[in-house]
Amino acid sequence: EEGDAHLEQDRKKGTVTKCVLIRDHATKCVFAHVVPSKGEDEDSYTVKLVASALTWVGHTRLILGSDGEPAILKLVKKSLETLKTSVEGLDGASPEQSHPRDSQSNGATEVGIRNVRGMFRTHKLCLERRLGRKIPPAHPLTSWLLEHVTLIMNAVIVGQDGKTSWRRARGRDFGMTIYSFGEQILYKQDPKGPQHDTEGNMGPRMLRGTLLGYN
Secondary structure (H helix, E strand, O other): OHHHHHHHHHHHHOOOOEEEEEEOOOOOOEEEEEEOOOOOOOOOHHHHHHHHHHHHHOOOEEEEEEOOOHHHHHHHHHHHHHHHHHOOOOOEEEEEEOOOOOHHHHHHHHHHHHHHHHHHHHHHHHHHHHHOOOOOOOOHHHHHHHHHHHHHHHHHOEOOOOOEHHHHHHOOOOOOOOOOOOOEEEEEOOOOOOOOOOOOOOOOOEEEEEOOOOO
16 A cells, blocks of 8 residues: 555656557567556546457457556456447457466566556657656657557567468558657648648648557
8 A cells, every 4th residue: 555655656756657458369460558547537538448448459359467556456457347238240348357476377468568668668769868867757659659569569579480470460460661759740631621731722731740549
């Protein structure tokens, strides 16, 4: 409890932030997001993120594993309830709890956490070097960078079977050009709506922007 209190104090200072990580053992896809609180939040934001990730990989049967922490178990239960009511063709979904204080029983996810942490560290240091300044943990860029890192891992890293996690899940490779996080790029305006032809027919068709990832 004392450790949790210190963490909460650090979070209020902006020196730490909370994240949730989901790793699919079949496709090796990994998803990570900065979240407002440990477990379920009042807006069900984290539940929606978990359900969205599990829906994306497209399994019809799944077991959602976690450690035995009450807040995480509640998140798992709520995520499964959301999946069962929103995903068509889902034959079965059940929770699985690892043994208390036994991280090895959930070893594949521990590997995923270590890999995401290493890749995030590399990209963050690269970005800080290009910017010439440090990025605080609670800065909004941290949220975007974490999601960009997991997309890189899913779309680029090739496994022993010669496939990326993206191909295992979707049946095809990631089809868009991958740029460095924070890179200055040219982008097209929306073809319709209020962002279309903001400067008239003779205005620019391409504008400058900063890449914060893909959605």
